[in-house]
Amino acid sequence: MKRLIFCMAAAVAIAAGSEARASVTVIGGGLAEACSRAALTGKTEYRYEAACTQSIEQEQLNPRDRAGTYVNRGVLRMRRQDFVAATKDFNQALKVKPDLGEAYVNRGAASIGQHRYADGLTDLNKGLQLGVEEPAKAYYNRALAFEGLDDIKSAYFDYQKALELSPDWAAPKQELARFHVERKD
Secondary structure, rough: OOOEEEEEEOOOOOOOOOOOOOOOOOOHHHHHHHHHHHOOOOOOHHHHHHHHHHHHHHHOOOHHHHHHHHHHHHHHHHHOHHHHHHHHHHHHHHOOOOHHHHHOOOOOOOOHOOOHHHHHHHHHHHHHHHHHOOOOHHHHHHHHHHOOOOOOOHHHHHHHHHHHHHHHHHHHHHHOOEEEEEEEE
């Protein structure tokens, strides 16, 4: 019987800023769309967060766009490592739209940023179950959670899945380069 042995080339230090974020596309103009663009393009400035807040408070949004705007504001906050405020936004998004996978994936990423890996894993699994626009990010984050829980084999397979879904994405390639896999009889 052959077994696969998974070893990492170097010890893992999961950095607070290493998780991937899944934004929600909001179209139709206005501040919600500006908030969406900021989240999608990697912005971190407070003025974009203010646009998200203003949209939530003043614009007439359908439930999906309102929930998406909460997610996008949470993504902006998470980029600044304000995980508590980001988590509050993801929770608000889920109150508005409980089946929004991106809210679960991002709440999972925020948990990873706080080194709460088991909580992150639960949310990431729920997000994947519901479906997300960018599943590679969910698998990457789940790999980080598995590493935090010392489940190296599961982490390896999720990094592989992230790379399979997004072959040009450098992050899973870099993580996989740390692993050494060999067959043992």
